[in-house]
Amino acid sequence: MKEKLRSQGWFGKTGKDGFIYRAWMKNQGIPDYELRGKPVIGICNTWSELTPCNAHFRELAESVKRGISEAGGFPVEFPVMSLGETLIKPTAMLYRNLASMDVEESIRANPIDGVVLLCGCDKTTPSLVMGACSVNIPSIVVSGGPMLTGKYQGRDIGTSDVWRFNDAVRSGEMSQEELTVAEACMCRSRGHCAVMGTASTMACMVESLGLSLPENASIPAADSRRKVIAQLSGSRIVEMVKENLLLSDILTRQAFENAIMVNAAIGGSTNFIIHLLAIAGRMGIPLLLEDFDHLSANIPLLVNLQPSGNYFMEDLYYAGGIQAVMKELDSFLHGNSVTVNGKTQQENYVKSACYNREVIGSVAAPINSLSGVAILKGNLCEHGAVIKPSAASLKLMMHTGRAVVFEDIEDYKSRIDSPDLEVDETSILVLKNVGPIGYPGMPEVGNMSIPKKLLAQGIHDMVRISDGRMSGTGFGTVILHASPEAALGGNFAVVKDGDVISLDVMNRSLVLQVSDEELERRKQDWRPRHKKYTRGYVQLYQQHVQQAHLGADMDYLAGGSGSEVTRDSH
Known part of the structure; x- marks a missing residue:
């Protein structure tokens, strides 16, 4: 271990203080040796039955725990506010900043040496990343994965078809009964939206930033390999703590530029812009709205997924995933950017391959010459x-x-x-x-x-x-x-x-x-x-939220990590 573990500021104490911290943890049946020098890894879980995209996360967290334990760490799972885009009114985006504060303060206040961010639905990913950035400890993201491609009347469907179905009902081309049948046909497995919507875009964002293990973005939620990558991520975060590999080591200006270029190539959600600006603001990385334009200008659309194309996230995984897309972009990307597995982006994607050119095009033969942004x-x-x-x-x-x-x-x-x-x-x-x-x-x-x-x-x-x-x-x-x-x-x-x-x-x-x-x-x-509004969080939001071109974060949260949890205090 390079430096003293932060958690030993709790569990390593002698006398009354150490007694209290350890004794109350032991009422869960935890042996003494678990609290004596092992890296304590928080699993920040956004599971909720009100967030259907993340409803399988308790099971996924068990895979993360196995990885942490086998690598010699001590896992502690904790909940934070979960944001379900499909149910929350008026929008989960209203609470993104609030959830990020929940994450930040939960990490800061507790004996956590490293954290696994378990997220999936649209706003859970940026809120967890934003909160972790403000504390700047070793962190790794595990996404929940996209649902399986929907099947309706002999054809593939996904969330983008909601808009088509709505117009069809309004024009009399589709009945309400048919629409009801399509509901179950579209959402037929665990996971978030099967198209390149915001949830999928966020998963691609964290992989292109280097915050997740390779292949994290596109493995379907129902695929057993989703549990495998969760376990591997649990194992890896323990090593990250030992190496003292912080978010600030990974989230450099080059990492943000990589993410912007990958987003252009995949036709990612426009919400990517507002979330990446907010994450950059938390890290103190100068990023402007104009950067998204000039960095995307020469990047064609390489991924043929709805809503910009025809296919689905499941197809992207089988075709080679984000690693294959990044390999196609090799001449544009900063290949030397560090990722959570300790390797550079280029070292990760150099061995990848494209297995379906209908799903992943090339720079020479793109899906669409127009950029995604x-x-x-x-x-x-x-x-x-x-x-x-x-x-x-x-x-x-x-x-x-x-x-x-x-x-x-x-x-x-x-x-x-x-x-x-x-x-x-x-x-x-x-x-x-x-x-x-x-x-x-x-x-x-x-x-x-x-x-x-x-x-x-x-x-x-x-x-x-x-x-x-x-x-x-x-x-x-x-x-x-x-x-x-x-x-x-x-x-x-x-x-x-x-x-x-x-x-x-x-x-x-x-x-x-x-x-x-x-x-x-x-x-x-x-x-x-x-x-x-005259009371509560919404009043605070209206008084302090920044405009869209700045990432719509709270003005008092932007500007880089102000945490006492730094490299010097581990």
């Missing part, structure tokens, strides 16, 4: 906005149309399907006040439904703009994260029906064709319309 600027989004070209319509990449404005989510819900809505296929739908402050947590409502009257005409995509987010399973020509949000009273707040908006993705431009003078006049008359 583009950052837009203009007077409609002074601090930036995000679009996912790989999941959008090519014909709409350059488009000018008149705005159809919804002032908030309730206005949208009440009018979107009205036969009196003045809209045509050239219109641009604009949804305001669904940003971090305006609709606390920035819910995934940005991929607005196509108006019913246009669906009847066979229209299935149009330009949509909001200051909110969309599900990683969503698709279409959707512009998100417009910053500053409408609740702050900037240009986005004063867009009106009929205003002309010009989108030019190639030139990264989003412009409201209204003069500066007129915009300033409108701002003089503007009044906020969002609800201001």
Whole structure:
């Protein structure tokens, strides 16, 4: 052991203090030798029956424990707030920062030398990583894995089909009874979404950052190899503690650049941007929204998964997984970046291979020449906005149309399907006040439904703009994260029906064709319309959350680790 174990500040004490710490642990049937110098490894578990994606984590934690014990560590499992995207209202994103604080303080306050982060559903991964970053101890991520590909009426389906089914029901092409049958056909095993949604993107993010063992991202939750990698991760974290391999050793600027390039190649969720910015903020790594654009610019789409393609996470695993994708990107990546297994990224992926070119393309023959991410600027989004070209319509990449404005989510819900809505296929739908402050947590409502009257005409995509987010399973020509949000009273707040908006993705431009003078006049008359909360966490959130282009973290949590748990205090 290179340095004194942090846990010995509890269990290594003599006298009354040591007596208390050890005695109360022994009431669980723990022998004395377990507390005498073994690395204590926390298993941070986001299991919850209210988080269906993570409902198998108690079983997965047992595999982690076996690995810890066989490597000579002492495992201690502890719960933290679990965030189930499918059930929490208005959005799990509202509580991402709260869960990260739960993780940080749980680690900081307890005798933990290293931690295994057990996460799966969308926000559980970034919240656990953010919390661990703020403490900066040896940490490794074990993802829960994607569910098996859904099967419905002889074809493969996944979460992205929810949007297609919804439009089919609204247009009368699918009955409610058929929709009910499809529910069970889609979610037919344990695990998170089977497409390249946010949960899958987060799993790919931690692997490309070097925070998990190779192959972690894509092994299906129902595959026995998911338990194997959990056990191996448990074994490895004990060695990481002995080596004093900290998060700050792994999460360098180069690691973040690798993750951005891999995300572009896989067509990852736009939520990746907001989460990676927050993680970088916790580590004190300078990362800007513009970095996502220039680092992605020359990266084509290499992975043919829904919603940008045709296949599913299960197929990606069988085709070679993220390691095969990274090998294709070798000339772009920082191959010397260190990972949790002590090897560099290049040492990990050099022996990988692609087994299905329909699922994983090459740089020379990509799935799509368009990158998975583009950052837009203009007077409609002074601090930036995000679009996912790989999941959008090519014909709409350059488009000018008149705005159809919804002032908030309730206005949208009440009018979107009205036969009196003045809209045509050239219109641009604009949804305001669904940003971090305006609709606390920035819910995934940005991929607005196509108006019913246009669906009847066979229209299935149009330009949509909001200051909110969309599900990683969503698709279409959707512009998100417009910053500053409408609740702050900037240009986005004063867009009106009929205003002309010009989108030019190639030139990264989003412009409201209204003069500066007129915009300033409108701002003089503007009044906020969002609800201001007066108690509890949501009040704290509205007062301290940063804008989307900064990662929507709390301002008092960003700026690097402020922990006393450092390399010098082990």
